Amino acid sequence: MLDIKRTNSIAALIGAMALMTGAPALAQTPAPAPAAASDAAPASDAAAAPASSAGIANGGAEAAPTEIKNAGKLTPIQMFLDAEPVVKVVMIGLLICSVFSWTLLVTKLLEFRSLNKSSDSFLEAFRGARSISDMARIATSEEFEGNPMADMAAAAAQEVEMSRQAGLQVGGEHRDSTIGRAASAVSAVQAGLAKRLSSGMTFLASVGSSGPFIGLFGTVYGIMNSFIGIANTNTTNLAVVAPGIAEALLATGLGLFAAIPAVIFYNYFQTRISAYGTRSEGFVAELMNAISRQLDKGA
Numbered sequence: 001m002l003d004i005k006r007t008n009s010i011a012a013l014i015g016a017m018a019l020m021t022g023a024p025a026l027a028q029t030p031a032p033a034p035a036a037a038s039d040a041a042p043a044s045d046a047a048a049a050p051a052s053s054a055g056i057a058n059g060g061a062e063a064a065p066t067e068i069k070n071a072g073k074l075t076p077i078q079m080f081l082d083a084e085p086v087v088k089v090v091m092i093g094l095l096i097c098s099v100f101s102w103t104l105l106v107t108k109l110l111e112f113r114s115l116n117k118s119s120d121s122f123l124e125a126f127r128g129a130r131s132i133s134d135m136a137r138i139a140t141s142e143e144f145e146g147n148p149m150a151d152m153a154a155a156a157a158q159e160v161e162m163s164r165q166a167g168l169q170v171g172g173e174h175r176d177s178t179i180g181r182a183a184s185a186v187s188a189v190q191a192g193l194a195k196r197l198s199s200g201m202t203f204l205a206s207v208g209s210s211g212p213f214i215g216l217f218g219t220v221y222g223i224m225n226s227f228i229g230i231a232n233t234n235t236t237n238l239a240v241v242a243p244g245i246a247e248a249l250l251a252t253g254l255g256l257f258a259a260i261p262a263v264i265f266y267n268y269f270q271t272r273i274s275a276y277g278t279r280s281e282g283f284v285a286e287l288m289n290a291i292s293r294q295l296d297k298g299a
Helices: 004-025 032-064 074-084 085-126 130-138 148-165 174-196 201-233 237-296
Strands: none
Touching: 074 148, 074 237, 085 130, 085 148, 085 201, 130 148, 130 237, 148 174, 148 237, 174 237, 201 237
């Protein structure tokens, strides 16, 4: 009987120890965790909802997309149409100057081509003259009308003839005075020739020297307005301010477009004018020698 009681006591002790060791495990069971997670989720959603609404309220102005003028279709023509009135006036003026420069190029090329061809024909005919009267007849013919060399020869021959008609001695000891009067008449024609050949050169020089500065004025004015627009719209988005700056820079481009050809044409025609001036000087010397020979011959 004593053994049975001892056995029961040991069994009870073992059961009590098992209960003591199992209680913490039951306390640590994750069964209540889903309930806690489900309770936290609404709390996080509730916290996120005010944050998102606050973000929309505070950042709505920045999130709204800014309208970009002529996005994707910015061309030189469109930039000209959208430019400020002052910039437009500058661009139109530069375009007109460019048109005039190219017109002068074509006009003076044709003029020099005709002038050289007519001068070659006149020199060939002039060198076949046998008297001062022949010189006058050749120089005043319709074929050589308007040719500067023909006008020089006609002026010299007419001066000699006028001296004869006035009863003056044109030969002998009076030869030098006759040649002097003829040279003065030729000089007057040469002055008119220089004025004729240099027509339009002042315009080319003015466009070539002032064109870039006129374009720069339009650029400065346009960029100034672009920066004023930046200040007014309170944005630094390059896509928004770039069209205005591009329109302003177009004025400088047109200034260079007008000035560069004008400078090239000016230098080219100055060379042509100098070459023809040298040729005319050579003809004057030839003309005076021919008149001197005819006076010595008494023709």
